Amino acid sequence: MQQTANGCGFAPWQDPNEEPLIRFEGVTKKFGEFTAVDRLDVDIFKGEFFALLGPSGCGKTTLMRMLAGFEKPTEGRILLDGRDIGPVPPNKRAVNMMFQSYALFPHLSVAENIAFGLKRSDMPKTEIPGRVDEMLGLVQLREFAGRKPHQISGGQRQRVALARALAKAPKLLLLDEPLGALDKKLRQQTQFELVDIQEKTGTTFVIVTHDQEEAMTVATRVAVMDHGRLIQVDTPDRIYEMPNSVYVADFIGDVNLIEGNVASTEGERVEISWAEGQPLIVGSSASPLAAGTRCSFAIRPEKVAISAERPPDAVNAISGNIHDIAYLGNISTYHVRLDTGHIVKAQTANSRRIGRRDFTWEDAVWLSFTDTAGIVLTG
Amino acid sequence: MNLRRLILIAIPYLWLLLFFLIPFGIVLKISLSETAIAIPPYTPTLDLSAGWQGFTAYLSELDFDNFSFLAEDDLYWKAFLSSLTISVVSTLLTLAVGFPIAYGMANAPEEWRPSLMVLVILPFWTSFLIRVYAWMGILSQGGLLNQFLIWTGLIDTPLTILNTNTAVYIGIVYTYLPFMVLPIYATLEKLDNSLLEAAEDLGCSRIQAFWLVTAPLSRPGVIAGCFLVFIPVLGEFVIPSLLGGSGTLMIGKVLWEEFFTNRDWPVASAVAVVLLLILIIPITLFQRNQQAQREADE
Numbered sequence: 307m308q309q310t311a312n313g314c315g316f317a318p319w320q321d322p323n324e325e326p327l328i329r330f331e332g333v334t335k336k337f338g339e340f341t342a343v344d345r346l347d348v349d350i351f352k353g354e355f356f357a358l359l360g361p362s363g364c365g366k367t368t369l370m371r372m373l374a375g376f377e378k379p380t381e382g383r384i385l386l387d388g389r390d391i392g393p394v395p396p397n398k399r400a401v402n403m404m405f406q407s408y409a410l411f412p413h414l415s416v417a418e419n420i421a422f423g424l425k426r427s428d429m430p431k432t433e434i435p436g437r438v439d440e441m442l443g444l445v446q447l448r449e450f451a452g453r454k455p456h457q458i459s460g461g462q463r464q465r466v467a468l469a470r471a472l473a474k475a476p477k478l479l480l481l482d483e484p485l486g487a488l489d490k491k492l493r494q495q496t497q498f499e500l501v502d503i504q505e506k507t508g509t510t511f512v513i514v515t516h517d518q519e520e521a522m523t524v525a526t527r528v529a530v531m532d533h534g535r536l537i538q539v540d541t542p543d544r545i546y547e548m549p550n551s552v553y554v555a556d557f558i559g560d561v562n563l564i565e566g567n568v569a570s571t572e573g574e575r576v577e578i579s580w581a582e583g584q585p586l587i588v589g590s591s592a593s594p595l596a597a598g599t600r601c602s603f604a605i606r607p608e609k610v611a612i613s614a615e616r617p618p619d620a621v622n623a624i625s626g627n628i629h630d631i632a633y634l635g636n637i638s639t640y641h642v643r644l645d646t647g648h649i650v651k652a653q654t655a656n657s658r659r660i661g662r663r664d665f666t667w668e669d670a671v672w673l674s675f676t677d678t679a680g681i682v683l684t685g
Numbered sequence: 686m687n688l689r690r691l692i693l694i695a696i697p698y699l700w701l702l703l704f705f706l707i708p709f710g711i712v713l714k715i716s717l718s719e720t721a722i723a724i725p726p727y728t729p730t731l732d733l734s735a736g737w738q739g740f741t742a743y744l745s746e747l748d749f750d751n752f753s754f755l756a757e758d759d760l761y762w763k764a765f766l767s768s769l770t771i772s773v774v775s776t777l778l779t780l781a782v783g784f785p786i787a788y789g790m791a792n793a794p795e796e797w798r799p800s801l802m803v804l805v806i807l808p809f810w811t812s813f814l815i816r817v818y819a820w821m822g823i824l825s826q827g828g829l830l831n832q833f834l835i836w837t838g839l840i841d842t843p844l845t846i847l848n849t850n851t852a853v854y855i856g857i858v859y860t861y862l863p864f865m866v867l868p869i870y871a872t873l874e875k876l877d878n879s880l881l882e883a884a885e886d887l888g889c890s891r892i893q894a895f896w897l898v899t900a901p902l903s904r905p906g907v908i909a910g911c912f913l914v915f916i917p918v919l920g921e922f923v924i925p926s927l928l929g930g931s932g933t934l935m936i937g938k939v940l941w942e943e944f945f946t947n948r949d950w951p952v953a954s955a956v957a958v959v960l961l962l963i964l965i966i967p968i969t970l971f972q973r974n975q976q977a978q979r980e981a982d983e
């Protein structure tokens with residue numbers, strides 16, 4: 307799922323000498339008694355495509371509005387290029403926002419919408435048409451320059467909003483659920499366009515989304531938020547493979563969670579006792595754990611193999627019966643009921659036609675996985 | 686099914702026929718007649734017993750004399766012109782007072798807005814005449830306003846306000862304010878606040894955002910409000926007769942006097958017909974504005 311810009315060594319957050327473009331220092335935002343953003347610390351670097359992911363109401367929009375200048379932090383500071391931007395009003399910040407509702411000016415044409423910010427900047431009048439044309443080209447809307455916002459489609463409006471926000475070449479572009487109003491197919495296509503435009507312009511993007519797939523597709527780093535706090539900030543693959551808590555594991559993608567106790571540890575290898583009379587599960591943990599600690603074993607359905615016979619060399623193998631099958635076209639998910647009553651999901655790719663499927667309801671099967679396939683979480 | 690549709694379509698047209706076209710036809714007919722000392726006070730009157738012959742004789746007696754009279758006597762031209770001036774000026778004054786009120790209402794906390802709306806409509810709950818009489822009490826030489834100004838020491842001799850054009854303007858602005866405030870409020874309230882934030886985000890100050898976003902987007906409401914004030918004010922006669930003086934010339938007042946003081950129904954009807962013709966222009970423009978707004982809303 308990773309695209310080129312993020313894959314090949316772009317990791318300024320790992321470089322201790324790198325100065326962040328944005329730094330949140332203990333930022334708290336309260337509305338009356340209600341804390342919308344709670345003691346938040348995070349660095350965002352130049353050229354990043356930073357995704358804020360979390361359930362509705364967790365404070366994502368509030369965070370963006372503080373960056374844009376529409377809300378002031380109750381406590382803490384926000385630094386842009388090392389300078390506190392607290393006292394800077396929105397119209398003086400080198401930050402532009404693409405609004406959740408697009409907020410296109412209905413009385414202005416597409417071109418006039420894009421030119422709006424440029425006319426308020428110190429760009430010479432003669433250069434504005436050229437810049438507008440450049441932006442129209444970037445979002446492929448040249449033929450629609452003269453149309454009013456209500457005369458174009460939802461996807462086109464979204465691109466106008468993007469062009470308008472990018473026209474002033476801001477240091478930081480904020481996108482609040484930019485693709486929320488688009489249907490799935492258009493959304494996926496637009497995600498790649500966004501990444502493309504971000505690479506072309508080199509602008510730092512902070513994007514808000516509640517769609518985890520979207521965050522994984524576009525972002526260099528994903529921040530998972532809950533109740534105004536950042537639970538984990540990491541690259542998409544690490545968020546998926548190495549969630550730091552049950553909350554993150556459960557929020558991103560599909561996961562099987564089995565509760566138990568740490569029986570023994572050996573380096574990263576952890577053995578978990580989880581049910582009477584069942585073999586210990588062997589998993590791994592990033593942090594050292596004491597024996598007896600209460601924990602959850604988390605494993606993704608696609609890392610669980612399903613077979614009719616017990617695989618001879620499997621580290622972990624558990625038997626059960628097929629309880630349900632969800633056929634999703636390209637993949638099938640088997641819901642397997644263990645003898646203990648747990649339901650564990652196992653996913654396989656459907657490379658063969660459905661009529662030749664190996665298993666059917668109530669078949670006795672074996673589930674197996676390696677010792678590094680699942681991770682042990684305590685949070 | 687088709688009959689039902691026909692009836693549905695017919696009802697408004699019937700309404701228009703009964704309450705607009707027929708009365709207008711009668712007024713138009715009277716305007717083409719001549720005054721007479723009779724009941725009704727004009728000739729000819731249609732005598733159906735004489736049959737077709739009577740009808741053609743009747744038609745041949747109608748002429749445009751009253752209209753040429755209106756054109757010759759400059760009282761009427763002056764009254765029309767002065768009515769237009771007073772209407773335009775008082776519409777602008779009402780806009781100047783009404784826009785800030787509507788703006789304040791639209792920006793008030795959501796839970797206050799219904800109460801503010803009631804406050805704007807509240808004066809309608811008492812009789813219009815009583816309210817105009819109240820203004821006479823306030824504006825007269827010994828009235829509340831003069832008493833107050835003398836008490837504060839701003840003036841020592843009472844101002845003459847009642848029976849001047851100033852009093853007429855005050856009366857009109859006061860009476861027609863709700864017609865200006867409500868349509869403007871309706872457009873401002875619909876205005877998406879994120880548009881203003883977007884304008885600020887793109888580099889506008891608050892004041893620039895007002896002129897570049899709020900003002901153009903409230904235009905349909907402003908236009909609707911202006912027409913709703915301008916159209917009835919043009920024919921207004923109660924306010925100029927009660928608050929205005931001998932120098933206040935308005936066509937509504939002239940029309941009233943022709944009808945009831947001079948009992949010259951034909952000339953009064955001619956004035957009414959001309960007034961209607963003058964009003965057709967702003968009414969058509971108003972309709973077009975409403976149409977355009979409805980299309981923009983879709």
Ligand SMILES: Nc1ncnc2c1ncn2[C@@H]1O[C@H](COP(=O)(O)OP(=O)(O)O)[C@@H](O)[C@H]1O
Binds near residue numbers: 337363365368369
């Ligand atoms: N202006 C405000 N006044 C009071 N509460 C607010 C205000 N703005 C946001 N909130 C509250 O803060 C919380 C976070 O909101 P928001 O940042 O919009 O969430 P998200 O964008 O993640 O859905 C919500 O519970 C919301 O009700």
Ligand SMILES: [Mg+2]
Binds near residue numbers: 366367
């Ligand atoms: Mg939001």
